């Protein structure tokens with residue numbers, strides 16, 4: 001039996017979207033492909049209201065961490081990674097493994113990364129990149145990107161790199177207004193299509209930076225990707241065309257609903273989940289005021305058995321997520337991104353109440 005995905009990715013994909021992948025293929029050097037790929041890029045541009053460069057790569061979002069390490073930090077310069085959970089820590093580890101001299105500024109998990117934390121570090125040292133996770137999926141904590149972007153305006157040599165893997169397309173994120181230089185996401189989260197594509201929105205400043213960075217590789221060469229696009233309006237290597245069919249189709253639906261409306265719908269789901277958790281004696285792991293719009297990390301104050309819950313939920317065709325990594329069992333997570341609705345959420349929470357006898 002299919003279990004309806006209330007996990008923070010991959011998220012539930014509707015049947016009409018899934019079916020798009022069964023369309024007959026064409027070659028990736030054909031005009032048909034150029035039309036498809038550019039339709040995806042143009043719809044993303046409209047959805048995100050951005051003038052920046054956009055690429056869609058056949059990969060999961062983590063590739064952009066390697067791309068950051070391979071393209072945006074000049075020899076002899078440093079990166080700053082702001083860490084408040086597993087995924088922001090992955091960025092730090094990826095940069096280090098790319099040979100980058102990276103500093104880590106870590107706050108307690110569950111707390112938000114704030115403008116003042118970054119300011120404190122920028123006053124002490126110069127950085128080519130500051131990396132922030134807009135939506136820490138392990139803790140359910142979001143960052144106030146606008147205030148961070150405003151701070152970075154005073155540091156023109158420092159690029160703002162943002163992991164928005166689990167929030168772009170759900171939370172309202174406007175790269176131009178927020179002053180980001182690279183913001184990236186995966187399609188299996190808020191875009192509600194299967195895994196396999198990664199979206200990157202890149203400022204001209206970031207693209208210019210790549211010229212001063214050697215050893216960019218091939219698949220990870222941001223300059224190569226955009227040079228190729230400039231020349232042919234296509235991708236340098238063979239993309240997942242089937243997924244691009246689904247993405248193109250899904251973006252049309254998202255534009256019809258509208259970015260603000262999507263964010264409002266998900267905000268309502270987040271608030272409902274939070275109230276439910278508190279009413280039943282659980283806690284919220286996220287610092288107050290920084291709760292994610294797309295994933296709720298609930299503190300398991302009642303010490304309930306999350307694995308047993310998921311087993312019982314599975315029999316009802318539902319699944320939620322346990323806590324991530326070291327937060328397993330101490331927390332559990334409900335992913336409410338993509339096409340989820342309040343009525344669906346109420347059904348899920350009623351099922352949890354019945355199983356746990358709340």
Ligand SMILES: Cc1ncc(COP(=O)(O)O)c(C=O)c1O
Pocket residue numbers: 008009060061062063087133135136137138163164165166186
């Ligand atoms: C915030 C965040 N960053 C990065 C990733 C890694 O994304 P992917 O698995 O698509 O590479 C995830 C996955 O859950 C995530 O939630």
